[in-house]
Amino acid sequence: MKKVDHKKVLAERLSARFGRRAVLKGMGAGLLTAAASTGAPGIARAQQSGHLRIASIKVIDTLDPHFTGFLSAIQIINNIHNGLLKIAYDGTNVTFEPDLAETWDLEDEKTHVFKLRDGVMFHDGTPCNAEAVKFSLLRVKEGEPKSPHAWKLALLDEVEIVDDLTFKLHFSQPYAFLPVALNGSTGRAGTIVSPAAVQKYGADYGRNPVGTGPFKFVSWRENDAIELEANTEYFEEGMPKLERVTFVLMNEASTALAALMAGQIDGMTDCPMQLVDQVDAFPNATLYGEIEGNYTYVGMNCARAPFDDINLRRAVAWALDRETLVKQAYFGRAQQAYTPISPPMTDFFDPDIATSGRGQWFDLEKAKEFRAKAANQGEVEVTYMMAERGPVGTRVAQTVAPMLAQIGIKANLELIEPAAWVKRRNEGDFDLYDFEWVADLDPDETLYPEFRSDGAWNFGKWVNTDFDDLCAQAQVVLEPEARKELYYKAEDLLMDEAAIAIMAHMPIYKVFSNKVQGFEYIPADLVNLHTVSLA
Amino acid sequence: MWGQALGKIAQTLVVLFVVSVASFGLLKLAPGDPIQIMLGSEFSQEAYDSLTAELGLDQPFLAQYADWAVRFVQGDWGTSYVARTDIFTYAFKEALPVTLTLASFSLAFAILIGVPLGVLSAVKKDTAFDAGAAVLALTGTAFPSFLLGILLIWFFAVKMQLFPVMGYVSPWQDFWGGIYHMILPGLTLSTYFIAMITRLTRATLIEVMEQPYIAAARARGEPSWRVIWVHGVRNIAMPLVTILGLQLGVLLQGTVLTETVFNLPGIGQMLTSAVLGREYMVVQAGVMMTATLFIGVNLLVDLSYPFLDPRLRARK
Numbered sequence: 001m002k003k004v005d006h007k008k009v010l011a012e013r014l015s016a017r018f019g020r021r022a023v024l025k026g027m028g029a030g031l032l033t034a035a036a037s038t039g040a041p042g043i044a045r046a047q048q049s050g051h052l053r054i055a056s057i058k059v060i061d062t063l064d065p066h067f068t069g070f071l072s073a074i075q076i077i078n079n080i081h082n083g084l085l086k087i088a089y090d091g092t093n094v095t096f097e098p099d100l101a102e103t104w105d106l107e108d109e110k111t112h113v114f115k116l117r118d119g120v121m122f123h124d125g126t127p128c129n130a131e132a133v134k135f136s137l138l139r140v141k142e143g144e145p146k147s148p149h150a151w152k153l154a155l156l157d158e159v160e161i162v163d164d165l166t167f168k169l170h171f172s173q174p175y176a177f178l179p180v181a182l183n184g185s186t187g188r189a190g191t192i193v194s195p196a197a198v199q200k201y202g203a204d205y206g207r208n209p210v211g212t213g214p215f216k217f218v219s220w221r222e223n224d225a226i227e228l229e230a231n232t233e234y235f236e237e238g239m240p241k242l243e244r245v246t247f248v249l250m251n252e253a254s255t256a257l258a259a260l261m262a263g264q265i266d267g268m269t270d271c272p273m274q275l276v277d278q279v280d281a282f283p284n285a286t287l288y289g290e291i292e293g294n295y296t297y298v299g300m301n302c303a304r305a306p307f308d309d310i311n312l313r314r315a316v317a318w319a320l321d322r323e324t325l326v327k328q329a330y331f332g333r334a335q336q337a338y339t340p341i342s343p344p345m346t347d348f349f350d351p352d353i354a355t356s357g358r359g360q361w362f363d364l365e366k367a368k369e370f371r372a373k374a375a376n377q378g379e380v381e382v383t384y385m386m387a388e389r390g391p392v393g394t395r396v397a398q399t400v401a402p403m404l405a406q407i408g409i410k411a412n413l414e415l416i417e418p419a420a421w422v423k424r425r426n427e428g429d430f431d432l433y434d435f436e437w438v439a440d441l442d443p444d445e446t447l448y449p450e451f452r453s454d455g456a457w458n459f460g461k462w463v464n465t466d467f468d469d470l471c472a473q474a475q476v477v478l479e480p481e482a483r484k485e486l487y488y489k490a491e492d493l494l495m496d497e498a499a500i501a502i503m504a505h506m507p508i509y510k511v512f513s514n515k516v517q518g519f520e521y522i523p524a525d526l527v528n529l530h531t532v533s534l535a
Numbered sequence: 536m537w538g539q540a541l542g543k544i545a546q547t548l549v550v551l552f553v554v555s556v557a558s559f560g561l562l563k564l565a566p567g568d569p570i571q572i573m574l575g576s577e578f579s580q581e582a583y584d585s586l587t588a589e590l591g592l593d594q595p596f597l598a599q600y601a602d603w604a605v606r607f608v609q610g611d612w613g614t615s616y617v618a619r620t621d622i623f624t625y626a627f628k629e630a631l632p633v634t635l636t637l638a639s640f641s642l643a644f645a646i647l648i649g650v651p652l653g654v655l656s657a658v659k660k661d662t663a664f665d666a667g668a669a670v671l672a673l674t675g676t677a678f679p680s681f682l683l684g685i686l687l688i689w690f691f692a693v694k695m696q697l698f699p700v701m702g703y704v705s706p707w708q709d710f711w712g713g714i715y716h717m718i719l720p721g722l723t724l725s726t727y728f729i730a731m732i733t734r735l736t737r738a739t740l741i742e743v744m745e746q747p748y749i750a751a752a753r754a755r756g757e758p759s760w761r762v763i764w765v766h767g768v769r770n771i772a773m774p775l776v777t778i779l780g781l782q783l784g785v786l787l788q789g790t791v792l793t794e795t796v797f798n799l800p801g802i803g804q805m806l807t808s809a810v811l812g813r814e815y816m817v818v819q820a821g822v823m824m825t826a827t828l829f830i831g832v833n834l835l836v837d838l839s840y841p842f843l844d845p846r847l848r849a850r851k
Binding site for chain 1 (some may be wrong): 565566567568572573574579580581582584585586588589617618619620625629630631685688692693696699700701702703736767795796798800801804805807808811812813
């Protein structure tokens, strides 16, 4: 076997993923250097001013980063906590940059050495040191009750504390997904919480979060508002700029828009696609949004008739007119998808995918050919379960049904209540449904847990061990080009066997009134407010 | 009368028991599971099992119900599964006052607008005014309240900028601010009742005005305003109170949509999100509060008759 220079490979890989700006100062001297290691406490701080009111329209379950399953909660959590790393975006590339970590070095490809910023304190006055990081990581990995994010640290063998600010993470194998796992947002696993607060509040930590972030938690009134105030000791100099932030909890997006227009609130953490035209026409607000790391699909139940028939599945995959779907179901705002890997996965997304010949698209002739090969040549009657959930409710189902009729599949649309929908999806009690996987930044999290043969999220029960092997190999390959090849092969299997019929990559929108300045958009559904000020 | 009241209270307790069993059972029977909803899409079987055990949801139905009922009666309403909030604080101290404020405002609007409108329609029977009021009343009953709410928001709050779009301010802390925030939602919720009271007042008053004591009052030479507002209107109190008591359920239903449209953190919003999230204990708290409220108000209505009608007092 060829001898691999792990450090060199990883250094190249990290430099590719961590932004070309990060300068590599030789091996072993710290692969990453934080932009400027300020952060000594007691430094003169910027004056905070202004009270931002922003509507949060979706459900907030808990403000405990290690237990939430909702991006709307992470939007708030990420203003209270920091991760070891953070997501950065320069308008074209998504990169992962140090946040609480100051340097990140490698002893070998399985041992990562981190040095933390000096002098960072949690909001309760306890220090954010190596012990605190170890506590957080182990809380995710093996805490009770079990964190839903534990799988992200399953390969972590040991957290070894070197000194107060330095620690080593020993992994059982090289772990390419680590940058995503260790950042404070979609990773969640790498969000650092105050051990003292967890001990004090126990299961109620989610109502009393204590982090190191730019804002401190003040109060949470159910169905009403979550209040934050500036953390004047925040480690990034001159931040935050706001004195107070109120997340107004709302159920009705059109009321939020009315409140924005009347000036009663300053922004919305989420703007549903059907309201985007109205926002565009309103001169006093600015829309932020791009295609994010997601994909939507029509899922088929591969474990039972009729969609255990690969040719029938292929017929469905080629019969969906994506252009019409984008127009009618997604208000003309989404982008046609050919495979799951989405645009923000900078090193992996192929901008020319439309002409590459890879993936699935609309070709009725091809669909009919596959349909002719299907075992059942009579009319196939199936149940398509739908619910008023997701970004566009039942619109996808209603647009897809007539397309299926063209290839002799009669889809009976069954409208059920969202909780029942989740239960039936998880139990595999459906023929067809549509769903979306969102806020993914790495091909691993967008493919492997979703379609692994024995995966809990593989609702359609598609089984292909070659796919599993390719994804498992890609997890330990650190070099992006080689990793990309593996994921492309895995995707090709998934698309060819039509475990799903892929539809679109969606834009995710936020709105701010023009008084709000300095908002930095990141295509991972984040609402980071530390740079925001009010004019 | 007190014996009757005690009987009513005993009846109330039985009804509350039946209501609590029914709502607990129905929600449990509905497909869906709080843990699955709570874990979102990123769940794992270990996390699921661990949380289910943690929250006691692996216990049999009757054990869960008995556990809930015993604690509830003792004043321990439990903690919500997802948000870990104390349900007594959330439901009783935070949500209930909002809904009571909204309901009181709507009732006040309904009476203050509905009664005069009905009286004028009765007095000006078969005139253009009467016909106009009838059309308004019919529109009011037919118009869906949430649609009216959205229209009111767009016109009065967004275009004219006269009222706030949404939000709740407690009138106990800021009286005028509270009223200011309640005008649009109060009006939205009360349209149906304004219409109903107008029709009721009109019909009852027309009947009353044909009674001999009205003729007698007129014969005594009392001014016509006194005949109508003192001798006439007093007699509509009983049917009005009866109808309002019975329609309280409709009013409480209406708060669900009104609270959603105007983003008021009341029982309506609490129950909606609790049912969708299968927060069994929050739903129980909400159902028990509204049931108690409904039964309590109707009990008060029964007890109020002797005060409203001296003839019922004399009969004792």
